[in-house]
Amino acid sequence: MRQTVKDVNEKTLHIADLEDKMENTSSHIADSENNIAMIEQMCEEKEQALKIVKQQNTTLREEKLAAQNEVSVKKDELEVLKKDLRAKCERLAQQDKTIAALNEVLIAKDRSEILEAREKAELKRKVNELTLALASRDREVEDLHLSLTKAKNEMASLAMKTTQLQKNVLEELNAVTKEQTVVLRKMKERSPGRLIDFLEKQEYNILSRKEKFQMRQQMYDAELKVFQTEKEKAHLQAKISELDQLVASLKIEGHPTPDGAHEDTACACTSQALVPQIHEMSADMGGTVADIAGVKNGDLTTTTCPTRSCIHSQAAT
Numbered sequence: 001m002r003q004t005v006k007d008v009n010e011k012t013l014h015i016a017d018l019e020d021k022m023e024n025t026s027s028h029i030a031d032s033e034n035n036i037a038m039i040e041q042m043c044e045e046k047e048q049a050l051k052i053v054k055q056q057n058t059t060l061r062e063e064k065l066a067a068q069n070e071v072s073v074k075k076d077e078l079e080v081l082k083k084d085l086r087a088k089c090e091r092l093a094q095q096d097k098t099i100a101a102l103n104e105v106l107i108a109k110d111r112s113e114i115l116e117a118r119e120k121a122e123l124k125r126k127v128n129e130l131t132l133a134l135a136s137r138d139r140e141v142e143d144l145h146l147s148l149t150k151a152k153n154e155m156a157s158l159a160m161k162t163t164q165l166q167k168n169v170l171e172e173l174n175a176v177t178k179e180q181t182v183v184l185r186k187m188k189e190r191s192p193g194r195l196i197d198f199l200e201k202q203e204y205n206i207l208s209r210k211e212k213f214q215m216r217q218q219m220y221d222a223e224l225k226v227f228q229t230e231k232e233k234a235h236l237q238a239k240i241s242e243l244d245q246l247v248a249s250l251k252i253e254g255h256p257t258p259d260g261a262h263e264d265t266a267c268a269c270t271s272q273a274l275v276p277q278i279h280e281m282s283a284d285m286g287g288t289v290a291d292i293a294g295v296k297n298g299d300l301t302t303t304t305c306p307t308r309s310c311i312h313s314q315a316a317t
Contacts, residue, residue: 137243
């Protein structure tokens with residue numbers, strides 16, 4: 001009996017399992033039917049799309065044929081246009097050859113005039129440059145004259161100061177001489193022997209100081225004269241040579257000077273006018289100038305000045 005109940009229970013469980021499986025199978029079948037329906041619908045849509053694509057292909061083929069026909073027509077027209085263009089190009093080439101020949105004739109005709117115009121422009125430019133250079137040199141010469149006048153005035157003032165200094169020194173020397181005379185008289189009255197010894201020593205000291213001063217003065221004047229003469233003469237000669245070169249270049253090119261006579265003016269301003277003025281000024285002030293090189297950059301110098309040595313010589317006597 002127990003075995004029978006157990007078998008019944010097992011069969012009942014087995015039946016329940018079968019029922020569950022049947023339900024699952026039914027649901028799978030329903031899903032499969034739904035999927036089949038969807039697939040059929042998609043197939044219908046694809047068939048419709050395929051029909052549309054076929055229609056489009058047919059339309060495109062027709063359009064392609066029409067386009068090919070148009071292209072063939074355009075090619076024919078293009079060939080005609082190419083022929084016309086070749087003919088026009090040939091005519092233009094012929095015209096270009098004619099124009100080139102005419103241009104060569106015109107260039108050959110105008111070449112000499114162009115070269116002449118260029119040469120004239122170049123010569124005009126050179127003349128302008130030389131004119132500006134000469135104007136600059138003229139300004140330098142004018143500045144040199146102004147500096148010379150200023151230096152002349154300064155030298156005159158120095159000469160006046162030197163004369164006044166000489167007078168003052170002479171007055172002091174006279175006063176000292178008077179004092180020495182009084183002292184010598186007193187010494188002569190008191191002791192003639194001491195007076196003789198004093199005079200001998202005083203004369204020796206004066207002569208020694210005078211000789212040393214004169215030697216130093218001569219050495220200084222000689223060195224100053226050599227230095228100023230060489231340096232300033234070279235500077236002035238360089239300026240004169242530059243002016244001469246400019247004037248000579250104008251003469252070589254066959255052009256007149258801007259003022260008509262720059263060469264005479266340059267020579268007069270440098271080699272003729274300066275020397276008499278310098279020597280005249282030096283003679284008025286008691287100085288001496290050894291060379292025209294005493295003028296440099298508007299400064300006037302003298303190599304020796306006797307007024308300095310005369311003061312000491314008078315003082316020594």
